[in-house]
Amino acid sequence: xxxxxxxxxxxxxxxxxMAIADRMARGASREEAERAARREFGNVTHVAxxxxxxxxxxxxxxxRLAQDLRxxxxxxxxxxxFTAVAVATLALAIGANSAVFTVVNSxxxxxxxxxxxxxxxxxxYLPADLPFELPPGLDDRLYLEYRGHVSRFEQVAGYQRQAxxxxxxxxxxxxxxxxxxxxxxxxxxxxxALGRAFTPQEDQAGTDQVVILSDRLWxxxxxxxxxxxxxxxxxxxxxxxxxxxxxxGFTFPAASELWTPLALRLDAGNSFIFPVVGRLRAGATxxxxxxxxxxxxxxxxxxxxxxxxxxxxxxxxxxxxxxxxVRTSLLVLAGAVLFVLLIACANVANLxxxxxxxxRHEMAVRVAxxxxxxxxxxxxxxxxxxxxxxxxxxxxxxxxxxxxxxLAMAPAGRIPRVDEVQVNGWVLLFTLAVSLITGILFGxxxxxxxxxxxxxxxxxxxxxxxGGPHYRLRSVFVTGEIALAxxxxxxxxxxIKSFLIMRSLDTGYDASRVVTMAVxxxxxxxxxxxxxxxxxxxxxERLARIPGARAVGAVSFRPMSDMGIMGDFQAESPTPxxxxxxxxxxxxxxxxxxxxxxxxxxxxxxxAADRAGAPGVVxxxxxxxxxxxxxxxxxxxxxxxxxxxxxxxxxxxxxVVNDVVQDxxxxxxxxxxxxxxxxxxxxxxxxxxxxxxxAPQAGNLxxxxxxxxxxxxxxxxxxxxxxxxxxxxxxxxxPVFQMRLLTAFAILALLLAALGTYGxxxxxxxxxxxxxxxxIALGATPGNVLRxxxxxTAALALVGAxxxxxxxxxxxxxxxxxxxxxxxxxxxxxxxxTAVLVLAALLAGYLPAQRATRIRAxxxxxxx
Amino acid sequence: xxxxxxxSRIELLQGTLDLIVLQTLRWGPSHGxxxxxxxxxxxxxxxxxxxxxxxxxxxxxxxKGWIAAEWSTSENKQRVRVYRLTVEGRKQLARERSxxxxxxRAIGAVLxxxxxxxxxx
Numbered sequence: 001x002x003x004x005x006x007x008x009x010x011x012x013x014x015x016x017x018m019a020i021a022d023r024m025a026r027g028a029s030r031e032e033a034e035r036a037a038r039r040e041f042g043n044v045t046h047v048a049x050x051x052x053x054x055x056x057x058x059x060x061x062x063x064r065l066a067q068d069l070r071x072x073x074x075x076x077x078x079x080x081x082f083t084a085v086a087v088a089t090l091a092l093a094i095g096a097n098s099a100v101f102t103v104v105n106s107x108x109x110x111x112x113x114x115x116x117x118x119x120x121x122x123x124x125y126l127p128a129d130l131p132f133e134l135p136p137g138l139d140d141r142l143y144l145e146y147r148g149h150v151s152r153f154e155q156v157a158g159y160q161r162q163a164x165x166x167x168x169x170x171x172x173x174x175x176x177x178x179x180x181x182x183x184x185x186x187x188x189x190x191x192x193a194l195g196r197a198f199t200p201q202e203d204q205a206g207t208d209q210v211v212i213l214s215d216r217l218w219x220x221x222x223x224x225x226x227x228x229x230x231x232x233x234x235x236x237x238x239x240x241x242x243x244x245x246x247x248x249g250f251t252f253p254a255a256s257e258l259w260t261p262l263a264l265r266l267d268a269g270n271s272f273i274f275p276v277v278g279r280l281r282a283g284a285t286x287x288x289x290x291x292x293x294x295x296x297x298x299x300x301x302x303x304x305x306x307x308x309x310x311x312x313x314x315x316x317x318x319x320x321x322x323x324x325x326v327r328t329s330l331l332v333l334a335g336a337v338l339f340v341l342l343i344a345c346a347n348v349a350n351l352x353x354x355x356x357x358x359x360r361h362e363m364a365v366r367v368a369x370x371x372x373x374x375x376x377x378x379x380x381x382x383x384x385x386x387x388x389x390x391x392x393x394x395x396x397x398x399x400x401x402x403x404x405x406x407l408a409m410a411p412a413g414r415i416p417r418v419d420e421v422q423v424n425g426w427v428l429l430f431t432l433a434v435s436l437i438t439g440i441l442f443g444x445x446x447x448x449x450x451x452x453x454x455x456x457x458x459x460x461x462x463x464x465x466x467g468g469p470h471y472r473l474r475s476v477f478v479t480g481e482i483a484l485a486x487x488x489x490x491x492x493x494x495x496i497k498s499f500l501i502m503r504s505l506d507t508g509y510d511a512s513r514v515v516t517m518a519v520x521x522x523x524x525x526x527x528x529x530x531x532x533x534x535x536x537x538x539x540x541e542r543l544a545r546i547p548g549a550r551a552v553g554a555v556s557f558r559p560m561s562d563m564g565i566m567g568d569f570q571a572e573s574p575t576p577x578x579x580x581x582x583x584x585x586x587x588x589x590x591x592x593x594x595x596x597x598x599x600x601x602x603x604x605x606x607x608a609a610d611r612a613g614a615p616g617v618v619x620x621x622x623x624x625x626x627x628x629x630x631x632x633x634x635x636x637x638x639x640x641x642x643x644x645x646x647x648x649x650x651x652x653x654x655x656v657v658n659d660v661v662q663d664x665x666x667x668x669x670x671x672x673x674x675x676x677x678x679x680x681x682x683x684x685x686x687x688x689x690x691x692x693x694x695a696p697q698a699g700n701l702x703x704x705x706x707x708x709x710x711x712x713x714x715x716x717x718x719x720x721x722x723x724x725x726x727x728x729x730x731x732x733x734x735p736v737f738q739m740r741l742l743t744a745f746a747i748l749a750l751l752l753a754a755l756g757t758y759g760x761x762x763x764x765x766x767x768x769x770x771x772x773x774x775x776i777a778l779g780a781t782p783g784n785v786l787r788x789x790x791x792x793t794a795a796l797a798l799v800g801a802x803x804x805x806x807x808x809x810x811x812x813x814x815x816x817x818x819x820x821x822x823x824x825x826x827x828x829x830x831x832x833x834t835a836v837l838v839l840a841a842l843l844a845g846y847l848p849a850q851r852a853t854r855i856r857a858x859x860x861x862x863x864x
Numbered sequence: 865x866x867x868x869x870x871x872s873r874i875e876l877l878q879g880t881l882d883l884i885v886l887q888t889l890r891w892g893p894s895h896g897x898x899x900x901x902x903x904x905x906x907x908x909x910x911x912x913x914x915x916x917x918x919x920x921x922x923x924x925x926x927x928k929g930w931i932a933a934e935w936s937t938s939e940n941k942q943r944v945r946v947y948r949l950t951v952e953g954r955k956q957l958a959r960e961r962s963x964x965x966x967x968x969r970a971i972g973a974v975l976x977x978x979x980x981x982x983x984x985x
Binding site: 007008010011012014015017018019021022041042043046047050051053054055 | 895896897898901914915916919920921922923924927935938940942943944945
């Protein structure tokens with residue numbers, strides 16, 4: 001006790017002595033005087049406590065906080081089981097939130113790792129009604145015009161992702177990279193760590209044989225050797241001089257390993273569209289930049305081929321163009337994991353309420369000793385915040401593991417900025433804030449109601465018939481938990497159903513074990529179509545000789561690929577083709593349809609005789625045949641790929657095949673197939689995927705296929721060596737990722753909700769032991785008792801489920817973009833998850849119900 | 865301070881009790897018990913000071929420097945803590961007094977029966 005406290009005690013003692021002495025002087029006996037003086041003085045402890053508060057003034061809260069923390073810590077240690085369950089629940093929930101926040105923060109929130117990134121914008125001027133999605137960009141002519149006249153941007157830079165084959169140094173590999181204008185690095189504000197950026201001279205076609213390496217490529221492939229500057233490496237068969245190495249971590253755009261100059265070559269017949277990034281001038285606004293872009297584009301001579309299209313100008317924050325496609329799904333995940341946290345909060349709040357009920361005596365004693373209600377509420381709140389903080393501390397460990405798990409589960413290359421994802425100061429701050437908020441959130445109600453308890457009521461508790469204190473409050477929490485869990489389960493259920501539909505989708509081909517291998521033929525080594533055709537023929541023959549290969553074929557763009565060539569065509573038909581009707585134009589080898597299990601519906605497949613010089617032929621897919629020649633046979637009809645076909649430009653339809661699922665949206669495309677031996681345009685056959693159907697007992701053919709390619713041309717690397725089934729999984733990787741995470745969160749939510757239901761009912765039964773004993777004594781059967789407890793469980797579960805269904809109907813539409821042929825309000829899914837949840841709740845209620853039936857009437861009534 | 869039942873303790877605590885304590889100490893130093901007795905006597909037993917309000921008030925006034933305390937020996941040779949008004953305390957008392965008088969005048973005016981309107985010029 002401090003000296004100050006001693007003095008205060010002495011002051012109070014003197015007061016009492018004088019009061020007693022006065023009373024005795026007026027004739028009271030010593031005993032009477034003492035009693036009267038004490039009664040008049042009141043509660044000594046209380047007076048001392050409030051006086052100390054007045055002495056210290058406002059600085060007292062700190063000391064009291066320390067005292068509350070010490071007291072709370074002791075209280076938590078006295079109930080280790082409660083503390084462990086509460087901390088573990090919160091650690092999981094807070095950790096999951098921190099892990100998701102880590103990804104959201106790094107991908108969506110953190111500024112791009114460039115100089116003053118808030119001023120970087122993408123410029124776009126594209127027709128709004130294209131049949132396919134294009135990332136924002138400008139066409140080459142507009143870019144050149146814009147670059148020369150733009151004033152709202154300091155400057156603008158063009159770039160285009162590309163894949164390049166690096167040969168010479170080790171095995172030939174295909175690397176992700178980009179073509180970039182000379183000022184690209186300057187616009188971003190990042191300079192090479194070694195060497196220099198491109199000069200404007202090097203950005204001209206013909207003098208552009210230079211390359212800049214990423215830090216990682218430099219270290220892994222060139223051993224971090226500085227003498228690589230000035231060395232020559234071979235990319236797509238073209239020798240290029242290494243002039244620079246970018247700093248570590250710079251991989252823009254999209255995990256690029258190397259950069260070559262953009263070096264535009266205008267093509268009279270085609271336009272080339274690519275992304276353009278600009279640095280906004282200080283003081284200029286995106287709106288001004290947009291008007292300027294419209295003005296510059298509007299002043300350009302109209303290209304007759306794009307007449308009638310309505311391009312829209314847009315100035316979009318660069319970060320948004322990189323992350324917009326994952327934004328929704330990341331925010332959905334963040335929302336889902338927040339629900340898990342809310343459920344955990346409700347659970348811990350319920351635990352606290354139950355614990356508060358068992359601590360009624362302790363609180364009553366403290367009130368009787370003079371502790372104010374505010375003081376007790378503060379004490380209880382300190383305890384819950386302490387639980388929150390301990391949970392948060394463990395949650396950080398969970399977050400580290402969670403981030404690792406998330407990244408391992410994430411589909412490769414789909415989440416932008418994934419190499420920037422890390423648990424950093426923001427994440428720690430977030431975790432601290434969440435821990436504090438959750439501690440207050442789940443502690444507030446128990447603290448308020450815990451402090452309201454009247455001492456008399458608690459000290460002399462009588463017989464209780466209606467479920468004990470906080471009966472209604474506990475029910476509200478459990479109902480809320482069940483409702484939230486149901487919403488998560490619905491989300492997961494919808495994703496699972498969508499996944500099952502995708503997996504059982506009739507793709508139009510039958511090729512789950514078929515192995516694919518893609519190649520790209522660089523124009524330097526393969527300057528014309530004839531040389532490419534020779535390569536394809538040689539490789540097809542070599543692949544056919546692999547033991548275990550049942551059928552082989554080749555296709556320019558296989559089903560489920562993210563590329564393709566689309567366009568219009570002319571047809572001999574009674575009615576003109578609808579305007580804007582476009583089809584996939586795919587080049588294949590003879591035998592491709594059979595190898596992939598695509599059915600010939602009419603006519604014949606291509607043969608080796610369908611070569612240059614022979615009559616031009618095509619195979620069309622069913623949708624094309626039905627669209628152009630309804631109720632007629634397509635075989636024998638003629639089409640042309642030329643806008644104004646001459647007499648020799650017509651091709652005969654020799655066969656009809658079924659449509660196949662082509663793109664990542666799993667939609668079936670209308671396709672015209674051309675024989676690769678009759679193709680004269682190199683870009684129709686420079687990228688080719690070879691497919692090999694294995695014999696039933698054959699093992700993994702991939703190594704044999706790689707060897708076959710090496711035999712034919714060692715400078716051409718094998719890409720995408722995988723089965724068609726893997727390609728399918730690749731294509732749906734994003735929804736699958738979302739499905740897995742949502743399912744994991746939903747299962748966690750289900751377990752927490754079941755645990756919460758169990759805890760509350762178990763406590764109910766304990767509280768009502770005497771009542772139940774009385775009922776049994778009055779003749780209730782075990783069946784009656786069982787039903788009574790289960791009825792309460794069912795009531796909680798059904799109310800929760802009803803609220804959850806309403807919540808689901810309101811919320812699941814955020815999933816609509818990720819769902820395939822499932823409505824967000826799918827009644828079957830709602831019914832199924834409701835059944836699962838109610839069953840789980842009943843199961844959780846069954847154990848306490850069982851225990852209730854074993855209560856012995858006599859023991860219960862003699863209790864206390 | 866519990867006076868007539870129904871008055872909020874907080875209202876008396878914040879303003880009035882300080883004023884009363886300062887006023888009581890104007891007649892000379894006293895200990896807590898003596899102050900309580902003096903208030904009781906001078907209010908003709910209407911105001912009974914609750915020790916749970918009096919001691920916090922004394923120590924708060926001491927912290928603010930309006931009163932000072934020292935240990936001395938009482939008539940019957942016992943150590944008691946005696947409070948006296950400081951110079952600051954005197955000024956504070958004057959301020960609080962004038963505020964109180966303003967307030968009670970205002971309240972008195974509100975509660976007084978209104979003058980008949982017809983007599984106004």
